[in-house]
Amino acid sequence: MRLRPSSRDASTVKTIHETPDLQDDAGAPSLDLKIGGTIEFRNVSFSYDDQAPILRDINFTIPAGRTTAIVGMSGQGKSTLFSLAMRMVDVADGAILIDGQDIRRVAQGDLRSQIAYVNQSFVAFPGTIYYNIAYGAVSLGELASKDEVVEAAKAVNLYDTIMGREDGFDAKLDKSGNKMSGGELQRMGIARALVKKSPILLLDEATAALDTATETKIMDYIRNSKESRTTVIIAHRISTIMDADQIVVLGHGRVAELGTHNELVAKGGIYAEMWAKTQAGSLSDMPTVVDKPIGP
Numbered sequence: 001m002r003l004r005p006s007s008r009d010a011s012t013v014k015t016i017h018e019t020p021d022l023q024d025d026a027g028a029p030s031l032d033l034k035i036g037g038t039i040e041f042r043n044v045s046f047s048y049d050d051q052a053p054i055l056r057d058i059n060f061t062i063p064a065g066r067t068t069a070i071v072g073m074s075g076q077g078k079s080t081l082f083s084l085a086m087r088m089v090d091v092a093d094g095a096i097l098i099d100g101q102d103i104r105r106v107a108q109g110d111l112r113s114q115i116a117y118v119n120q121s122f123v124a125f126p127g128t129i130y131y132n133i134a135y136g137a138v139s140l141g142e143l144a145s146k147d148e149v150v151e152a153a154k155a156v157n158l159y160d161t162i163m164g165r166e167d168g169f170d171a172k173l174d175k176s177g178n179k180m181s182g183g184e185l186q187r188m189g190i191a192r193a194l195v196k197k198s199p200i201l202l203l204d205e206a207t208a209a210l211d212t213a214t215e216t217k218i219m220d221y222i223r224n225s226k227e228s229r230t231t232v233i234i235a236h237r238i239s240t241i242m243d244a245d246q247i248v249v250l251g252h253g254r255v256a257e258l259g260t261h262n263e264l265v266a267k268g269g270i271y272a273e274m275w276a277k278t279q280a281g282s283l284s285d286m287p288t289v290v291d292k293p294i295g296p
């Protein structure tokens with residue numbers, strides 16, 4: 001059985017799905033994912049509030065149905081790339097195309113309904129654990145079914161934890177997500193995104209609080225799920241991203257390197273240096289990698 005969201009929670013989602021500052025063209029069409037969600041950053045530049053550019057002439061393509069990782073030191077603009085792809089903000093120059101369509105020309109609500117986004121903060125709604133996960137499907141018009149919620153909870157290694165508690169999936173959460181640890185709430189966030197079954201999944205440090213074994217299980221599930229999904233991961237932990245089909249290294253607002261883990265290690269650049277330090281046990285996270293200037 002599928003429940004309908006409460007009107008108050010639905011209005012929260014409406015706010016998320018419509019950015020007041022950015023207007024749709026009259027009669028803006030839906031996003032037509034004819035390829036399955038290829039995201040192209042074409043000559044993209046961006047700055048916040050007339051400040052110095054955060055991103056400069058960014059060019060790369062995220063292939064449909066594959067996993068792409070974005071790495072780089074803190075403050076390089078990784079999360080901003082996600083904000084741009086969801087059109088929370090608009091590019092200053094260039095364009096972002098999804099399956100060949102400029103995202104400024106399609107209906108914003110439809111664009112965001114095709115994208116599931118997870119960051120480190122899980123917004124809990126007062127209601128049951130079931131409701132809090134099922135809510136991920138709300139932009140599709142109704143909550144996810146119990147079976148879909150159970151599948152997602154299993155995928156993020158949360159099923160046994162939930163069932164081990166009094167009331168199981170019917171246990172009530174308040175806004176602070178009481179009864180759950182930070183890592184459990186992070187997995188709730190991923191489960192909520194999974195029930196959306198969107199063709200595009202953006203994970204911004206979404207597994208940072210999890211142990212490596214749990215993270216690997218979740219990433220394996222996403223990679224092997226029957227739905228073809230374009231997955232983009234931002235992460236500092238190298239173990240999170242090394243199996244990606246493509247790794248984009250951002251530095252000084254530009255794409256500094258792009259390739260697979262093996263290609264980038266062989267290249268001997270920034271990524272290789274990060275990897276060498278990880279191997280030596282002196283580095284687990286990206287931010288401590290040497291901050292080299294990137295050429296034009």
Ligand SMILES: Nc1ncnc2c1ncn2[C@@H]1O[C@H](COP(=O)(O)OP(=O)(O)OP(=O)(O)O)[C@@H](O)[C@H]1O
Pocket residue numbers: 048049054072073074075076077078079080081
């Ligand atoms: N809403 C905003 N308004 C103004 N500046 C912002 C805003 N959001 C981010 N910035 C700035 O833009 C730069 C890029 O931020 P962003 O969060 O995209 O980087 P990041 O690479 O994801 O960093 P981290 O790894 O620390 O999460 C930073 O200098 C940040 O302070």
